[in-house]
Amino acid sequence: MKYLIPMAWIFFLACNTPSQTTTPDTKAQAEYALVIHGGAGTILKENMTPELEQQYHNKLKEALLAGYNVLQDGGSSMDAVESAIMIMENSPLFNAGKGAVFTNDGRNAMDASFMDGKTQNAGAVGGVRRVKNPIRAARAVLEKSKHVLLTGKGADVFAKEQGLELADTSYFYTERRWKSLQNAKQKEDGSSMIRTEDNDYKYGTVGAAALDKAGNLAAGTSTGGMTNKRYGRIGDSPIIGAGTYANNNTCAISSTGHGEYFMRYLVAYDISAMVEYKGSPFVEAADYVVNDKLKSKGGSGGIIGVDKYGNIAMPFNTAGMYRGYVLPDGEIKTFLYK
Numbered sequence: 001m002k003y004l005i006p007m008a009w010i011f012f013l014a015c016n017t018p019s020q021t022t023t024p025d026t027k028a029q030a031e032y033a034l035v036i037h038g039g040a041g042t043i044l045k046e047n048m049t050p051e052l053e054q055q056y057h058n059k060l061k062e063a064l065l066a067g068y069n070v071l072q073d074g075g076s077s078m079d080a081v082e083s084a085i086m087i088m089e090n091s092p093l094f095n096a097g098k099g100a101v102f103t104n105d106g107r108n109a110m111d112a113s114f115m116d117g118k119t120q121n122a123g124a125v126g127g128v129r130r131v132k133n134p135i136r137a138a139r140a141v142l143e144k145s146k147h148v149l150l151t152g153k154g155a156d157v158f159a160k161e162q163g164l165e166l167a168d169t170s171y172f173y174t175e176r177r178w179k180s181l182q183n184a185k186q187k188e189d190g191s192s193m194i195r196t197e198d199n200d201y202k203y204g205t206v207g208a209a210a211l212d213k214a215g216n217l218a219a220g221t222s223t224g225g226m227t228n229k230r231y232g233r234i235g236d237s238p239i240i241g242a243g244t245y246a247n248n249n250t251c252a253i254s255s256t257g258h259g260e261y262f263m264r265y266l267v268a269y270d271i272s273a274m275v276e277y278k279g280s281p282f283v284e285a286a287d288y289v290v291n292d293k294l295k296s297k298g299g300s301g302g303i304i305g306v307d308k309y310g311n312i313a314m315p316f317n318t319a320g321m322y323r324g325y326v327l328p329d330g331e332i333k334t335f336l337y338k
Contacts, residue, residue, distance in 0.1 A: 025281040030310025032071040033211040035325040036063055036084050037304040038094045039204040040256045043320025045337055053336065056093060056322055060334040063087035064326040067210060072330075077210035077218035077252070078116055078139065085135040085220050088206040092174045094322070095204025097133055100172050100224025102181040108172040110224050111238040112138040117217030117246035124238035126151040131159045132167040135222045138238070140164060149238060177227075184228040205237055207244070207254025209306045217252035217308065219244050219268075226259070235259030241269035248308060250275040251282050256321065257294075257301010267294060267303065275307065282307035290315040 038060060045053075067084035071077070089097025100108040112134035113124035123142025126149060131137045137159040141150055150158050160166055207221040221244045223237040236242035236259035243259070245268035246252035253268040262268075267289055274285035282305070290302055295317045302316025304323055314323050316338075324334035 025283050025307065025309065025311040027309050030211065031328045032077075032213050033306045033310040033312060033325070033328075034064060034067045034071060034080055034084065034208065035210075035304045035306055035312045035314065036060065036067070036088070036206070036208040036323065037254060037256050037302070037314070038088055038206050038322030040300075040302045040316045040318045040321035041204070042318065043322065043336055048336070056336055057334045059088065059091050059093055060322060060324045061332050063208070064324050064332050064334070067208060068326045068330065068332070071210065071212055072328075074213055076214070077212040077216050078114070080210040080212065081114070081208040081218045081220040082135055082139060084208040084210075085206055085222055086133050089133050089135060089222055092176065094206045095177075095224045096206040096222040097224075098172060099174060099177065099204075101177045101204060101227040103225070104181075104185075104228050104230040106181065108169065108224060109229075109232075110134045110172075110222070111234060112220070112222040113238045113240060113244040114138040114142050114220045115218065115240060115244050115246040115252070116142065117219075117248040117252050120247055122148050122240045122244070124149045124240065124244075125155040125159070126234045126238045127232060128152075128155045128159065129169055130156050130166045132165045132171070133222075135220050136164050137162075138220065138222075148240060151234070152232070172224075177224075180227050188228065205243075205254075205256035207237075207256060207304060209246070209252040209254050209304055211252070211306050211308070211310050215248065215308065217246045217248050217306065219246040219252035219254050219305070221254045221256075223256075236262035236267075239263055241266045243268065245269050245272055247272055247276070251305050251307040253286075253303050253305035255301065255303045257316075257318070258299055261294060261297060261299025262301065265289075265294060265297060265299065267299075268305075271303070271305065282309075282311050283313045286313035287315045291317050
């Protein structure tokens with residue numbers, strides 16, 4: 001289904017099936033724009049208490065307000081993206097930073113990426129264990145190194161050398177995520193034990209995309225990865241073109257979903273390429289890639305993004321996706337379900 005928002009904002013609440021009609025994006029330039037997500041998956045109202053539901057709405061609004069304040073004051077899209085994502089990384093509600101899930105061996109290994117649409121420079125980290133805010137480490141790689149992706153202990157060392165805040169590994173422990181790991185292991189062992197939570201098994205991520213007053217786009221993504229992951233598995237979140245992409249000529253995108261599929265089909269870049277080379281309207285391209293192409297390959301998840309005009313897309317093919325946007329007039333909207 002589609003909901004149209006004035007002032008050059010177009011917003012999708014995508015269905016499980018591809019859209020039957022299309023609506024052209026507007027080319028009326030928006031002053032600035034910000035859209036975020038907190039992960040996609042089996043997010044159902046019947047599984048949510050009113051109190052927890054309100055907590056999610058409140059935290060999404062807090063993240064949007066942090067980014068909005070940056071943009072309203074004439075700040076950069078990169079600062080807005082970082083500010084919004086850090087709010088979610090610092091909350092145990094989301095699978096990133098403080099709320100990161102556990103690997104098979106009971107550790108937290110976090111990934112993040114950042115991309116500047118103006119220069120198309122990018123930075124990412126994978127498997128970091130002590131960086132309090134992995135999105136800051138990804139940005140540091142972008143701005144202060146000659147590389148794009150740093151992983152493991154090396155990435156933690158780099159973050160420390162850049163003066164980023166580190167935390168003891170115990171900081172990332174939450175009882176909720178620990179129980180999720182035990183439940184995942186029970187299922188893996190063939191037990192009939194009922195899992196109390198499965199929402200973040202493959203899909204937990206946070207991300208943001210922004211357009212600033214100077215016309216520059218930026219996007220970032222951060223995650224704790226997949227519950228019960230092994231062998232140093234890295235998902236799509238730190239992979240440029242899969243989990244994150246930004247190009248001032250087209251759009252800025254952050255992905256959330258089953259990472260292996262987003263990597264195989266370069267979902268974020270694929271949308272940008274459709275806009276750049278085929279001339280597809282941004283919202284139409286995003287809907288097609290997520291609800292047609294990706295779904296036909298067996299991939300599930302969604303993306304949030306904004307194009308160079310300020311049009312917003314938020315398609316997903318799962319039961320729900322934590323998401324929201326803020327208008328230039330300060331109106332904030334957040335959504336959890338389809």
